Amino acid sequence: MTAGPGARLLRPPTSSGRATFLELFFDLAFVAALTQVSRRFAELGDETGWALVSGFGRTLLLFLALWLIWSHTAWITSRYEPERSIIQAVVVGTMFAGLVMAVTLPRGMEERALPFAVAYLSVMVVRPLVIAVALRGHPRRLVPFRLAVWAAASAPLWLAGALGPDRLLPALWAVALGVDYLAWILGWPLPRLGASAVGRWRIAGMHLADRYQQMILIALGESILLIAIVFGGADYSVERAAAFVVAFVTSALLWRIYFYHAGLLLTDALGRAGMPGRLGTASERTHLLIVLSVLVTAVGYELVIDHPYGSPRPGWLLFVVGGPALFLVARMRLEYEIFGRVSRTLVIGLAALSVLTPALSRWTSMAALSVVAGVLAVVALLEALRRRGRPAQVPAPAVGREPSDRDDSEA
Structure with a gap:
């Protein structure tokens, strides 16, 4: 696990387990984004029938795209040392893209669909490539490489939805987002390289x-x-x-x-x-x-x-x-x-x-x-x-209880 200069990017055991000020700063963009999601939901208060279902589904899709960006970032800073300059640059860049998504979100499935999609793809495709380059010489570099390949595969659907007829946009984006979430669940499998099971990752x-x-x-x-x-x-x-x-x-x-x-x-x-x-x-x-x-x-x-x-x-x-x-x-x-x-x-x-x-x-x-x-x-x-009056509860996780007995160099 120490091969190559990229090993310096990994979180050492001595790293603080608390979130950094940079991550709290990063969250400010998502405060704005969540407010915009609420505004879109609030516009549905007087709707009924299909208009309510359709409007709720569109807003939910935009929220899920935002959540994927935020959660991927949380896992990145949990696996890599957030005090490293390259990780800080990645987080700040992601924050800017998240802010663009927040600004465009009120009309993110209408006339502002293209900037929303471009901001999303800039994170999903470019960010893992930057991390893969920074991890040069380390086996873990294959993980972000897999992610970039899968994100690039769904990118045409995002762009086609943003540039094509309005009636096709929800369906195309729903499929694209489904691909991105499914890839995460499956570990971004690729021919010959296999998959990287997220459940076996080493995290803080x-x-x-x-x-x-x-x-x-x-x-x-x-x-x-x-x-x-x-x-x-x-x-x-x-x-x-x-x-x-x-x-x-x-x-x-x-x-x-x-x-x-x-x-x-x-x-x-x-x-x-x-x-x-x-x-x-x-x-x-x-x-x-x-x-x-x-x-x-x-x-x-x-x-x-x-x-x-x-x-x-x-x-x-x-x-x-x-x-x-x-x-x-x-x-x-x-x-x-x-x-x-x-x-x-x-x-x-x-x-x-x-x-x-x-x-x-x-x-x-x-x-x-x-x-x-x-x-x-x-x-x-x-x-x-x-x-009341009982001793403190002790967690007994029902998920992830069994230890991993496989040596996964990419974990």
């Missing part, structure tokens, strides 16, 4: 957990920012003030449920896992769902604060109830990954939201959000009571 578990937790806080922070902007810009009324309070309480409950205890013990779980790379990849998909659920829920806040006592349309329930329901599903998945079980309290909370949804469709939006906050409060309270 503390660092990766730190990055996931920070992204959750960023998403929650974006929801708080949205609450403040919407309430501050609307005409003041007691009804809107009440909706503002309930929205804040809901965000606080999401924070509590995530971190108590599964999110808080993610670092320990990655340290105990025999194959932390496998647990890291599973956790990456789980945190994708959690971040998406927080963004969707935040859109519900905006719709309720704007019209607290208007009858909720179907599109509103997708955000007011669907966001928290998705959050509970993702939180159950995280609990299984860390403890090898699922809390019955979370299942009860999800079942309650499912049972109450038909009734909520006939109530005011304020009543719907209040019921959702009540369900989340009960979940948080029952979880606290269940753990």
Whole structure:
């Protein structure tokens, strides 16, 4: 593992497991991007039927492209020394591309599709080639090389979607993004070179957990920012003030449920896992769902604060109830990954939201959000009571439990 000058780029065992200031700076571009995703979702509040489904799918596709850029960057700084100049240049370059994607995102599947696609491809194709060159003489250089080849293979679909007829863009980009995600799952297999199984990668578990937790806080922070902007810009009324309070309480409950205890013990779980790379990849998909659920829920806040006592349309329930329901599903998945079980309290909370949804469709939006906050409060309270007086929980990861017995020089 020390062959060639490229070995200096790898994270040494003595490297700090905490995220660097550069990575926190990098996240600022994605704060802007997540805000734009929320804005696109919010525009769907009055839509119904196919218009709602189509609009939601388009915005989801743009979010998934952003997430792939962010998560790849988190893995790069978890595997390579972020204090090296080349890695810092890669992160700053990725930040600029992410900022371009954020700026173009409001019309990212319309007239600004080309700059969005070019910014995305500049990261997916150019960045791994730069890292591969920097790793010269080291076996691990084949990993970014594989990634660049697969990204180049999907690039024509991205460009064809941006330059072709508008009606073909969603389908072409959906296929292209599917290729990019599938390649990651499969380890970017190539003829004669084979694949590089991500589950066997050597990673800094503390660092990766730190990055996931920070992204959750960023998403929650974006929801708080949205609450403040919407309430501050609307005409003041007691009804809107009440909706503002309930929205804040809901965000606080999401924070509590995530971190108590599964999110808080993610670092320990990655340290105990025999194959932390496998647990890291599973956790990456789980945190994708959690971040998406927080963004969707935040859109519900905006719709309720704007019209607290208007009858909720179907599109509103997708955000007011669907966001928290998705959050509970993702939180159950995280609990299984860390403890090898699922809390019955979370299942009860999800079942309650499912049972109450038909009734909520006939109530005011304020009543719907209040019921959702009540369900989340009960979940948080029952979880606290269940753990009261018991010893600290010890992670028992159900994913990546078995140690790797294969010497993979590319890991």
